[in-house]
Amino acid sequence: MTESQEHQTSGNYPPPKNTINPDTELGWIRRLLPITRSHRKPLVIGVCVGAIALILNVAVPAIAKEAIDSTIAGSRYDLTIWALILIVVGLARFATGALYRISLFRVAWGVETDLRALLYSHLTKLSFSYFDRTQSGQVISRANSDIRSIQVLLAFGPLIAMSIISFILAFCFMMTLHIPLTLVALCTLPGVYFFGQKLRHSVFPLTWVSQARLAELATIVDENINGTRVVKSFAAEKQQVGLLQKAARHIEWVNVQTIKERAKFNPIIESLPRIGMAIVLLYGGILAVDGEVSIGTLFAFNAYVIMLQAPFRMFGFLLLQTQRASASASRIFEVLDEKPEITDSSSAVTLIGVRNSICFQGVSFSYKGSRSPGVQEKQHAKSEIISNLDLSISAGETVAIVGMTGSGKSTIARLLTRFYDTETGSILIDGIDIKEIQLHSLRQQIGIVFDEPFLFSTSVSENISYGKPDASDAEIHEAARKAQALGFISELEDGFSTVVGERGYTLSGGQRQRIALARCLLEKPSVLILDDATSAIDIGVESLIHESLKSSLEETTTLLIAQRVSTIALADRVVFLEGGCISDEGSHSSLLSRNPRYASIIAESNPEMMKELN
Ligand SMILES: Nc1ncnc2c1ncn2[C@@H]1O[C@H](COP(=O)(O)OP(=O)(O)O)[C@@H](O)[C@H]1O
Numbered sequence: 120m121t122e123s124q125e126h127q128t129s130g131n132y133p134p135p136k137n138t139i140n141p142d143t144e145l146g147w148i149r150r151l152l153p154i155t156r157s158h159r160k161p162l163v164i165g166v167c168v169g170a171i172a173l174i175l176n177v178a179v180p181a182i183a184k185e186a187i188d189s190t191i192a193g194s195r196y197d198l199t200i201w202a203l204i205l206i207v208v209g210l211a212r213f214a215t216g217a218l219y220r221i222s223l224f225r226v227a228w229g230v231e232t233d234l235r236a237l238l239y240s241h242l243t244k245l246s247f248s249y250f251d252r253t254q255s256g257q258v259i260s261r262a263n264s265d266i267r268s269i270q271v272l273l274a275f276g277p278l279i280a281m282s283i284i285s286f287i288l289a290f291c292f293m294m295t296l297h298i299p300l301t302l303v304a305l306c307t308l309p310g311v312y313f314f315g316q317k318l319r320h321s322v323f324p325l326t327w328v329s330q331a332r333l334a335e336l337a338t339i340v341d342e343n344i345n346g347t348r349v350v351k352s353f354a355a356e357k358q359q360v361g362l363l364q365k366a367a368r369h370i371e372w373v374n375v376q377t378i379k380e381r382a383k384f385n386p387i388i389e390s391l392p393r394i395g396m397a398i399v400l401l402y403g404g405i406l407a408v409d410g411e412v413s414i415g416t417l418f419a420f421n422a423y424v425i426m427l428q429a430p431f432r433m434f435g436f437l438l439l440q441t442q443r444a445s446a447s448a449s450r451i452f453e454v455l456d457e458k459p460e461i462t463d464s465s466s467a468v469t470l471i472g473v474r475n476s477i478c479f480q481g482v483s484f485s486y487k488g489s490r491s492p493g494v495q496e497k498q499h500a501k502s503e504i505i506s507n508l509d510l511s512i513s514a515g516e517t518v519a520i521v522g523m524t525g526s527g528k529s530t531i532a533r534l535l536t537r538f539y540d541t542e543t544g545s546i547l548i549d550g551i552d553i554k555e556i557q558l559h560s561l562r563q564q565i566g567i568v569f570d571e572p573f574l575f576s577t578s579v580s581e582n583i584s585y586g587k588p589d590a591s592d593a594e595i596h597e598a599a600r601k602a603q604a605l606g607f608i609s610e611l612e613d614g615f616s617t618v619v620g621e622r623g624y625t626l627s628g629g630q631r632q633r634i635a636l637a638r639c640l641l642e643k644p645s646v647l648i649l650d651d652a653t654s655a656i657d658i659g660v661e662s663l664i665h666e667s668l669k670s671s672l673e674e675t676t677t678l679l680i681a682q683r684v685s686t687i688a689l690a691d692r693v694v695f696l697e698g699g700c701i702s703d704e705g706s707h708s709s710l711l712s713r714n715p716r717y718a719s720i721i722a723e724s725n726p727e728m729m730k731e732l733n
Pocket residue numbers: 251486487499504522523524525526527528529530531
């Protein structure tokens with residue numbers, strides 16, 4: 120199945136039933152509770168079966184003790200019975216152990232899956248400004264390692280909690296057998312805890328460093344792969360490999376430090392139980408010889424000494440993992456708590472088309488990087504890109520926006536589609552403020568083609584029908600024809616079924632632009648914005664596109680952002696953007712003759728005109 124078909128059938132995978140508790144004052148476990156609650160069934164099974172497994176676990180040495188003691192004093196018949204009991208208990212222990220592990224892990228994986236789905240669907244709702252100021256590596260690391268560390272706690276936390284309960288049960292049972300021997304047997308445990316703590320204290324900061332370094336590495340790898348064309352064209356492979364090696368060395372350093380710490384403490388922690396066993400054998404042996412305890416008791420104590428190390432060691436891990444999961448949770452919640460800046464108002468209306476006009480009234484706008492704690496931000500200079508702009512476009516009109524690069528032409532398009540919201544002033548479509556129009560319908564009615572279109576790694580026809588997955592082949596062909604793309608598509612190996620490489624890089628820039636244009640035309644938007652959308656297409660082909668667009672442009676309100684005279688010529692009216700507002704407007708020829716700054720911009724981007732003028 121191809122990716123886009125998967126998108127279409129994603130309805131078969133229902134979204135998570137619950138989301139996190141929105142109350143940011145609550146602790147992370149309570150905020151996570153609604154999600155955990157939707158996995159109630161396996162959780163309850165896991166805990167109940169786990170309790171049985173736990174009792175069986177503690178019972179085995181006790182049964183063995185009885186078996187040994189009664190066998191020493193008794194008959195062969197007894198021996199068979201005891202052996203049978205041990206086998207049955209062993210089998211039950213196996214079955215319950217398997218069931219509670221499966222159940223608890225199912226809960227943990229379920230929560231992980233839910234969190235991942237929630238995080239992704241939330242990211243799709245966040246505004247462009249969030250992505251402007253957030254590094255993708257940071258978001259990816261949140262989606263991966265942070266979710267994983269919560270999952271690990273959820274999977275192992277209950278197991279460890281149970282083993283701690285088993286410790287208490289075993290301790291009580293041992294006390295009923297012989298109090299001094301119990302205390303002697305457990306005398307090494309504080310040591311296990313002490314060294315465990317020391318190990319944690321030295322390793323914990325290192326795991327943090329390691330996580331941060333991994334996120335750094337992810338960013339570098341991501342940029343190396345996505346920016347490979349730039350890297351290669353600057354012959355900067357060495358430099359990039361150097362960066363990567365530096366990051367990899369940092370990770371190596373952290374890992375070596377971690378293992379050094381572990382190597383120091385782990386052997387001590389592991390040898391302590393053996394010392395405990397030796398002490399039990401020595402003191403217990405004397406007691407047994409004196410007849411104070413039975414041989415069976417001695418055996419049971421030995422088994423418990425080994426069994427009880429685990430909870431003591433894992434208790435430390437539990438504390439560590441709890442801290443880690445709590446930090447991870449706060450990082451995930453930080454993303455989930457990020458409010459989408461651009462949303463539908465409750466009274467929003469649906470936009471069906473443009474009947475009268477599109478009006479920019481006193482619009483001002485600047486890009487800003489607002490703070491989001493913890494997430495590294497890109498630096499933005501805050502200055503007004505659009506200031507007090509007034510522009511009115513009648514329905515069906517074709518208006519060209521001309522201005523220097525960086526003058527804010529694309530920004531006007533982004534404001535009209537509400538990729539960003541205006542700071543002051545308003546944009547009205549047929550008299551309705553676009554903030555009062557449902558986002559979905561607004562963006563459906565406005566088709567926008569960028570100069571650097573993004574294609575998905577699917578077939579040509581799936582790319583064209585991206586906005587309308589149920590389009591018929593005839594519709595797809597018609598859109599491709601209008602965009603003058605039929606010719607080169609038919610020359611591709613599999614025609615419309617040809618799968619384009621990642622981001623469409625197996626096609627030329629002009630070919631990509633034509634597919635993007637077809638993708639947009641297929642949706643028959645009532646407003647069409649061509650943002651330098653034909654800049655990479657040959658002038659000859661471009662004029663063919665203009666020919667075929669002419670009929671559709673008549674009924675479509677069109678905004679042309681262009682430098683080429685051939686494109687500008689399509690417009691009914693040209694507006695000249697300078698200093699964030701419209702400094703002049705009129706027909707191309709009148710502007711050209713009366714406005715020297717306009718003429719110089721046109722001359723710069725149309726060298727062939729320079730020749731004519733000279
Ligand atoms: N996402 C962004 N964040 C911050 N500044 C931006 C962003 N996009 C564009 N700018 C800045 O806004 C100005 C106008 O950009 P743009 O509208 O793309 O210009 P044009 O399309 O006319 O070349 C530029 O100076 C650019 O640096």
